Amino acid sequence: MSAIQYIFKAETVWLLVIVLFAMLHASPPEVDTISSTTLTGKVMCGYQGWFNAEGDGAGRGFVHWAKQRDSLAPGNAKFDLWPDVSELGAAERFPTGFKLADGRTAEVFSSFKQATVLRHFQWMRDYGIDGAFVQRFITDLRDPAALKHCNTVLENCREGAKRTGRVYAVMYDLSGLGANSVEKVMDDWRTLRTEMRVTEDSAYYGIADVRSSQCGEWDSMTGGAIR
Numbered sequence: 650m651s652a653i654q655y656i657f658k659a660e661t662v663w664l665l666v667i668v669l670f671a672m673l674h675a676s677p678p679e680v681d682t683i684s685s686t687t688l689t690g691k692v693m694c695g696y697q698g699w700f701n702a703e704g705d706g707a708g709r710g711f712v713h714w715a716k717q718r719d720s721l722a723p724g725n726a727k728f729d730l731w732p733d734v735s736e737l738g739a740a741e742r743f744p745t746g747f748k749l750a751d752g753r754t755a756e757v758f759s760s761f762k763q764a765t766v767l768r769h770f771q772w773m774r775d776y777g778i779d780g781a782f783v784q785r786f787i788t789d790l791r792d793p794a795a796l797k798h799c800n801t802v803l804e805n806c807r808e809g810a811k812r813t814g815r816v817y818a819v820m821y822d823l824s825g826l827g828a829n830s831v832e833k834v835m836d837d838w839r840t841l842r843t844e845m846r847v848t849e850d851s852a853y854y855g856i857a858d859v860r861s862s863q864c865g866e867w868d869s870m871t872g873g874a875i876r
Contacts, residue, residue, distance in 0.1 A: 682814035683779045685854050694773070695820065696781035698760040698802035702743035705759035707798050711745075714757055721757065722746025734758055741765045761798055763805045770809030780816035780854065781806060788825040790837055803845070810852040818854040819847065 683691070701712035703720075710718030715725045723746065734742050734756050741762050747755035758765050773781065783806045789795035803819070810817045819841060821834055841847045848855070 681774075683816050685780075685816040685852055688854070691779040691816075692777060693816075694778055694781050695784060696769070696806060696817075697784045698766070698799075698806070699784075699786070700758065700760045701798065702757055702759040702761075704743055705761045707759070707761040707794065707801075709794055709798065711757075712798075714745075720746060731755065732758055737768065738764060741768075760802050763808070766802065766805035767809045767812060770806070770813045770815055773815055774813040778815075780810065780818075780852075782820040783817050784820050784822050785837070786822045786824070787834060787837075790833065800845070803841075803847070807847065807850055807852070811850070814852075816852050816854045817850075 699713045701707050701709040701718075702714065703710050711721040712718055714728055715721045716727050717725055726747075737758055741758055741764050742756040743759060744754045744756055749755050760766065770781075773779075783803055785799055785803070786795075789799050806817055809815065819838075821838075823834070826833070847853055
């Protein structure tokens with residue numbers, strides 16, 4: 650090896666070392682954070698988070714996928730469109746009794762899985778959606794397993810908003826609440842504020858930092874979102 654070749658080789662090695670060092674110590678890319686102080690100019694979506702699947706850890710079966718929760722198979726489905734789960738990891742996909750055209754087992758997702766919720770918030774960022782109204786179904790609050798699911802979904806949404814710079818707010822669905830039962834909503838909202846401390850999140854939507862007043866409701870009589 651000539652002296653010139655040796656010098657060239659040595660310089661190439663050192664250049665690679667410098668590049669690798671820079672890559673390892675580079676600052677992570679900044680997340681474009683959406684302002685949580687106003688809805689003006691925002692594109693928001695409703696996030697129901699009501700899907701469960703057998704084996705997702707919630708112990709609730711195929712909630713909102715199937716008429717009877719114990720299985721999801723022909724004759725027992727109650728949804729209109731099949732979800733595209735091609736971008737989901739293996740632990741996020743759950744087998745059903747349906748088959749795809751090529752013979753493979755058709756799979757669905759669960760809102761109980763953190764990885765899936767985080768992925769949904771990443772998609773929001775990728776496609777220009779500023780945040781989500783995380784729905785909270787008043788009838789679910791009466792059942793411990795359903796309440797655990799609701800709280801888990803909310804926590805995952807909080808993390809998703811934090812990681813992706815999105816905003817969020819709680820929206821109550823009052824369907825089935827019944828007369829003279831609004832105190833149940835108030836009690837739950839107090840729990841979210843004092844125990845889960847959702848309104849202390851910088852990502853929680855509020856006006857001029859008066860975040861405690863920003864709570865959406867779904868009007869079960871008119872079918873419209875109110876605030």
